[in-house]
Amino acid sequence: MKKVRKFLLYFLVFCIISILIFSLSGCYSVQSIDDLAYVVALGIDIGSTNNLEITIQLTFPNSSDSSSTSGEAAPTIINSVECSSINSGISLLNSYISKEINLSHCKVIIFSEAIANRGIGQEIFTLSNQVQIRPDCNIIVSKSSAKEYITNSKPELENLVAKYYELTPYSNEYTGHIVNATISSFFNSLSANYSDPVAILGNGNKLNLPSSSQNTGPEDEFNIVAGQNPLTSFNRKSENLGVAVFKQDKLVGELTAFESVLHSILTNQFESTVISIDNPYKENSSIDIALYYHKDTKIDAKLVNGAPYAKSTVYLNARLLSVDKSSESLTPNKIKELEGLLNSYLEQAMLDYQYKTAKIYEADIDGVGKNLIKNFKNEKEWSNYNWSANYKNTFFDVQVKTNIKSSFLLSS
Amino acid sequence: MNNVKLSNLEAIGLVLIIIINHIILNFSKSIISNTGSASALNILFLGIILLLFVQFLLFLFKHFSGLDILDVSEFLGGKTLKIITGILFMSYFIVFTSVLLRSFSENLKIIYLDKLPIIVIVLFFIFSITFANKLGIKTIAKVNLLILPVLIFCIIFVLLANSNNYDFHGLFPLLGSGVKQTFIIGLSNMFAFSSISILYFFPPMLEDDKSFRKIARISTILSVVLFFFSIVSFLALFPFIRNSEEIMALYLATRYIEFGRFFQRLDAIFLLVWTVGVISYLCIAVSLAINVFKKISNISDHNGILYCFSGIIYLISLISTNLAQLNYIEINIFKYVVLILLFGYCPLVLIFANIKKRLRGGKNEKST
Numbered sequence: 001m002k003k004v005r006k007f008l009l010y011f012l013v014f015c016i017i018s019i020l021i022f023s024l025s026g027c028y029s030v031q032s033i034d035d036l037a038y039v040v041a042l043g044i045d046i047g048s049t050n051n052l053e054i055t056i057q058l059t060f061p062n063s064s065d066s067s068s069t070s071g072e073a074a075p076t077i078i079n080s081v082e083c084s085s086i087n088s089g090i091s092l093l094n095s096y097i098s099k100e101i102n103l104s105h106c107k108v109i110i111f112s113e114a115i116a117n118r119g120i121g122q123e124i125f126t127l128s129n130q131v132q133i134r135p136d137c138n139i140i141v142s143k144s145s146a147k148e149y150i151t152n153s154k155p156e157l158e159n160l161v162a163k164y165y166e167l168t169p170y171s172n173e174y175t176g177h178i179v180n181a182t183i184s185s186f187f188n189s190l191s192a193n194y195s196d197p198v199a200i201l202g203n204g205n206k207l208n209l210p211s212s213s214q215n216t217g218p219e220d221e222f223n224i225v226a227g228q229n230p231l232t233s234f235n236r237k238s239e240n241l242g243v244a245v246f247k248q249d250k251l252v253g254e255l256t257a258f259e260s261v262l263h264s265i266l267t268n269q270f271e272s273t274v275i276s277i278d279n280p281y282k283e284n285s286s287i288d289i290a291l292y293y294h295k296d297t298k299i300d301a302k303l304v305n306g307a308p309y310a311k312s313t314v315y316l317n318a319r320l321l322s323v324d325k326s327s328e329s330l331t332p333n334k335i336k337e338l339e340g341l342l343n344s345y346l347e348q349a350m351l352d353y354q355y356k357t358a359k360i361y362e363a364d365i366d367g368v369g370k371n372l373i374k375n376f377k378n379e380k381e382w383s384n385y386n387w388s389a390n391y392k393n394t395f396f397d398v399q400v401k402t403n404i405k406s407s408f409l410l411s412s
Numbered sequence: 413m414n415n416v417k418l419s420n421l422e423a424i425g426l427v428l429i430i431i432i433n434h435i436i437l438n439f440s441k442s443i444i445s446n447t448g449s450a451s452a453l454n455i456l457f458l459g460i461i462l463l464l465f466v467q468f469l470l471f472l473f474k475h476f477s478g479l480d481i482l483d484v485s486e487f488l489g490g491k492t493l494k495i496i497t498g499i500l501f502m503s504y505f506i507v508f509t510s511v512l513l514r515s516f517s518e519n520l521k522i523i524y525l526d527k528l529p530i531i532v533i534v535l536f537f538i539f540s541i542t543f544a545n546k547l548g549i550k551t552i553a554k555v556n557l558l559i560l561p562v563l564i565f566c567i568i569f570v571l572l573a574n575s576n577n578y579d580f581h582g583l584f585p586l587l588g589s590g591v592k593q594t595f596i597i598g599l600s601n602m603f604a605f606s607s608i609s610i611l612y613f614f615p616p617m618l619e620d621d622k623s624f625r626k627i628a629r630i631s632t633i634l635s636v637v638l639f640f641f642s643i644v645s646f647l648a649l650f651p652f653i654r655n656s657e658e659i660m661a662l663y664l665a666t667r668y669i670e671f672g673r674f675f676q677r678l679d680a681i682f683l684l685v686w687t688v689g690v691i692s693y694l695c696i697a698v699s700l701a702i703n704v705f706k707k708i709s710n711i712s713d714h715n716g717i718l719y720c721f722s723g724i725i726y727l728i729s730l731i732s733t734n735l736a737q738l739n740y741i742e743i744n745i746f747k748y749v750v751l752i753l754l755f756g757y758c759p760l761v762l763i764f765a766n767i768k769k770r771l772r773g774g775k776n777e778k779s780t
Contacts, residue, residue: 016539131523134677135667184668191652194581370581378587379448 037099040076040162041153042086043110043146044123050082052115054089055147056101059162076161080147086126103132107165109139109183110146110202113251121190121249128187135184138169139199141244141251143227149204152237168240169200176264176273177222177257178240190249194369194387198263201242201254203227206234221276222258247363248388255353261291262346262353265314266366268296274321277345280337288321289342294403301372308394310368312350318342318404335404346400354396362392417619420627422553425560426696427631428638430607432563433693435642436686437512438660439604442743443643447598450588451643454598459636462605465755466632469611470625472762475769478621481612481758482707488765497761498708504609504753505701506721508746509694510728513537515738516690517729519659523683534729537694542722544695545702546715549617552695563689566682567638570662571645573669578648603750607635612758613700662686698725 043055060075079096083089094101109127111120127133142149155164169180181199189197203226224230225242243255243263255263264270272292279285295315302309320338357363369387376382418426434440440451447454476484481501486494517533525533544552588594611628618624646661649668666679698721702714711717732738 136670136676188651192582194651367581370579370584373581374584374586376585378450378585378590380590382585 035099036102037097038105038162039101039103040105040165041108041110041150042103042106043080043112043142043150044086044115044120045112045146046114046118047082051084052086052089053080053082053147054086054093055080055150056090056093057150057153057161058097058101059105059160078147078150086123103130104134105162106133106137107162109133109137110149111139111141111199112146113141113143114145116141116199116244116246116251119249120251124183124187124190124249127183133183135182137183138165139181139183139186140202140240141199142202142204142238143225144204146204149202149238152204154236156236171240172260172264172269173271174273175257176261176270177242178260179243179264179269181243189365190246192370193383194364194373195367196248196363196365197246198255198365199244199246200240201226201244202238202240204238206231206237206239222261223256225254225256243365245357245361245363245365247361252363253361258349259353259356262350263365265316266297266299266312266350266354277342279322280341286322287338289404290319290321291402292317292319299366299368299371301368302375303372304395308368308372308390309397310354310371310394311397311399312354314346314350314398314400316346316400316402318402319406320404339402339404342402342404343400346402347398350398350400351396354394354398358392358394358396362388364388364391368394416548416550416617418550418553418614418617419619420623422550422557423614423618423623423627424631424634425557426553426610427607427627428634429556429560429563429689429693429696430610431605431635431638432560432567433512433690434604434607435567435638436660436662436689437515438662439742440639440642440646441661442747443601443604443639444646445743446601447594448588449583449585449647450594450598451601451647452583452640453586453588454594454601455604455636455640455643457595458599458602458605459640461599462602462608462636463629463632465759466608466611466628469608469759469762470628472759472766473615473624475766476615476762478615480614480616481761482704483616484765485761488761488768493761495708497757498704500753500757501609501612502701502704502708504749505697505704506725507728508749509697509701510725511732511738511741511746513690513694513725514729514732515735515742516687518735518738519663520683520687522659523663524680531730534726537691538722538726540691541694541698541725542718544691545698545718545722549696549699549703552692552699556692556696559688559692562685566685567642567662570665570669570682571641573671574645574649574665577668578645579651580644580648582647582649582651583644600747600751602755603747604639605632605635606746606750606754608632609750609754610696610700612754613703698722 037058039056040059041057043057045053045055047053056079058077058079060077079093081089081092081096083092090101090103111123115123124139127137140149153161153164155161158164158167169178172178172180178200179198181197186197186199189195206227226239227241229239229241241257243260244251245253245255258275261270261273261275270291270293272290274288274290276286276288279287294317297315298313300311300313318339354366357365364387369391372387373382376385443455444451473479476487479487482494482498485497489496513534514530517530517537520533521528521530544555611631614627615621615624618627642662645665649665650661663679663683666682669678670676698718701721702717705711705717705721706714732741
């Protein structure tokens, strides 16, 4: 009897383990990567017959195989559908595509300028609710349609389009001309009652710029946005340059590449960039300066006579890129003079930029509000103050402390 | 179980696993939704009150060395009060174990096992609880000690790995929704420290009677510290956490972790570790429920009861039809049950037992 009981116990344990192995190891609902269609880019436009037009870019199955010709970009598939919402669009595409659409490798979500002007709050909340969408997925606002942006995004230096989408936003580390705007940062700013979100500004179809009779000065060289990049020879029509500014969930304006650098500095996302300023020692010439992160920017915000006042202290390191014969005379005094010149140039640029965000866009994209909130005792006082409406009344003051280290190989 | 003796480390481990599971199962979120940006301040305030409360409990237990709350109830009101106390605690352990089990299973289903029926996911935990409890509380406590360092490491790792994403402006305004909300209404956040329920049963389970005081103090301080850091981290990481209903905040925090472009998507590892942690927690709760039942019914073999309890937990966990119901139970019912039972009823029993003892002028009660 004891042996039978023991046998029954072992048999029961065996059955339970078998059930658990088969049910929890994936055998229960077999779904391998061969059954999934991985979306690398999701485009959202205003539909012509319905609320939205969803465009997805899928990687071609086995496109990463070594058998594919090296140097040739792996093919992708682009499908679009008119639909009432993102989820219904994906569902409609699912019924067309032979595999199940999966968003876990989606690198970018592109909104057209038109839909961004209308407001993208609902779409952002819907996407943030998706388990498959990763928090580091980038948000791009395209001046052209999202479909056009995706169609013209043909990687030149990478075989995989997913790699291209993943690496492109990282250019902000060495140019600062775009921001690394992810869906999580966008959602956080949208949800918080003390800041407004930003996105990468993109363009899917190179604009034909009217030819200007005047030469662009060195200081205006980077005052351009996506579609205005003065490239003279290029293959890919899509590009990212500048920042799309949102007031809550509505697109209200755009920042140029240079203003994007200033935004990055003020929000402590800045790493390095190159700027050009007029050469004070030589007419019709400019000095190129490489700016580097030194210390976090401090924004001290308080209420002065009921009006918000924000003082930003910026710390940067710099190295001179332009050297010529006159560099021989880069004495400590001259370097100090150059530091003063650079500081006043950046201070003025930052003031112009901050007043532009406050007076024109009324969008607190630099997080002044979150620095001001500590002056309020509780959330009720803060919500009664109505920061969203009061940001435009902010007075700004900027102090830039740049430390020019030296030039590079050729120093004075 | 009455003959089982736990070492100091095992006892502290049992309290900590409950607190860690409360962090995993989003109790921090419930606190934040109650007191907003003042939650960190609220937890510090509650921590001080809790330490004073535990000190008070230790004083009350001083004359009942080696006795748990059931023995004290018997001393005060005879068999009847013992049975009432026992049923209250048994219901508390079983019902809320079931609710938390379902809550975690639902989260697992949302995140990874979307195609698997909830009854299968819950069943997986039920089997684990049943088999672990057949081996007894000593084994559970020892295995718990193995799991605990990994769990603590994972939580600290998640909180530290996100340090780049922290924005401590989320802690402002410091007083959140106001002084009254933070310090008076915020007292209801005390439910997060329901881990002290186990302290009421520790005295007869410890190897050394005298170490009860030490265990109670250390485990309380560690609980407050763990909760404080988790709340500060969540407030600094998620500005939306104050006014949104999201699944496990700790899981969301793991999704933000990345080291360069290579080490990303580490969340699956953490979820695996937390699943083991939740199993350990459920085993402890069921073990305590069985212990209570054994004491009030004087049965010797707990196997039959174990299967019954497992079945009851399985059924109760399947009653809720959606996560909203579970959240409602957790926030609106669990909160007040904990406050009434752990911070109201039990201290009252101990106070009256002490008065009765003083009136009798009797010596220290010892368990037989």
